[in-house]
Amino acid sequence: MPEEIEDFDKQTDGNSTRKRIRMSENSNKSDQSGSNPSDGLSGNGPQDADYSHERNRIQRAFCFHVCERESSWWAFDREFKSRRKLPILPSDPCFASGDKESLCAGTHLLVSGREIDGLVIWRYELAENKWCKGPSMISPRCLFASATCGDYAYVAGGMGASSRSEVYDTAEKYNPDSGSWDPLPKMKKRRKLCSGFYMDDRFYVIGGRNEDGELTCGEFFDQTRNRWEIIPDMLKDDPVQSSHSPPLLAVVNNELYSLEASSNQLKVYLKKTNTWKQLGPVPLRADCNRGWGVAFKSLGDELLVIGASSVSCVGNYMAIYTCCPNPEAGELNWKPLDSGRNRLSHFILNCSVMVA
Secondary structure, three states, X not given: OOEOHHHXXXXXXXXXXXXXXXXXOOOOOOEEEOOOXXXXXXXXXXXXXXXXXXXXXXXXXXXXXXXXXXXXXXXXOOOOOEEEEOOOOOOOHHHXXXXXXXXXXXXXXXXXXXXXXXXXXXXXXXXXXXXXXXXXXXXXOEOOEEEEEOOXXXXXXXXXXOOOOOEOOOEEEEEOXXXXXXXXXXXXXXXXXXXXXXXXXXXXXXXXXXXXXXXXXXXXXXXXXXXXXXXXXXXXXXXXXXXXXXXXXXXXXXXXEEEEOOOOEEEEEEOOOXXXXXXXXXXXXXXXXXXXXXXXXXXXXXXXXXXOEOOOOOOOEOEEEEEOOOOXXXXXXXXXXXXXXXXXXXXXXXXXXXXX
């Protein structure tokens, strides 16, 4: 089993981490504070700083996720050598047991889900190691696409809390400094169960479904023109399965990669031809649950996958692999990280990567 809080603290200089963080001025009385004071996930007197002056410093990556049969979120360091449990998220039972979406913006981990009174967002603040409620989106939603660029997060599509709610075409941008959401123009298509990513300085949304059925088109937000542009047939060759997950996508070195859940194949998107190229198998069983329960993320210049291993004997415990993808390479070199030793379930409910 990986070392617990002590090693995490040794690897992370709490003072330097806190100095890189401009704290949100939006504090909320409904929060849950932690007690360990020694690292970047601590709650011991964070310091305000000139973030613009510190922006070019080397940043650290943290992987946050919650697994099946776990009530708490876990934070792993970049190499998955150390971990720590986050404070309990102080939501109501409805939120704890329901489906959720997560995304990161700056040093905020945002978790969206449904409480008894409706859709809400809980915000974990890295520097203070605590959960705060809000801020709510302009149009609270679930089953939406999201992406992160630097300190900002983007969401689009989805639907409201009611099963009869219409599918959304609205989009928003989250600013962690002000703790607020700003509206973006409406997309060309209404879509839920879609995926988002940031590439070529643009927020893309791809796939999903609406009242007309499955969508194979993508679209991106053109900031200069302040409007969305459609890309036809981005997923035209992707096998469609009933009750499948949103597309599993990640961007590394400004190249878009996909984990095809039906075949466990890694693919890269060829921008010039609007087609996909197969690169080889991924050492996880994404096909077991039609893509659900798998984390597929970018981690610096590597791809990160977490889930049920297809090549090692780790039982029902999670397997973690990274790979430096190369669209021109003939072979993929997947590196196992801590496979099976952490004794956490292989079914990942939510996963987000934070660079802070």
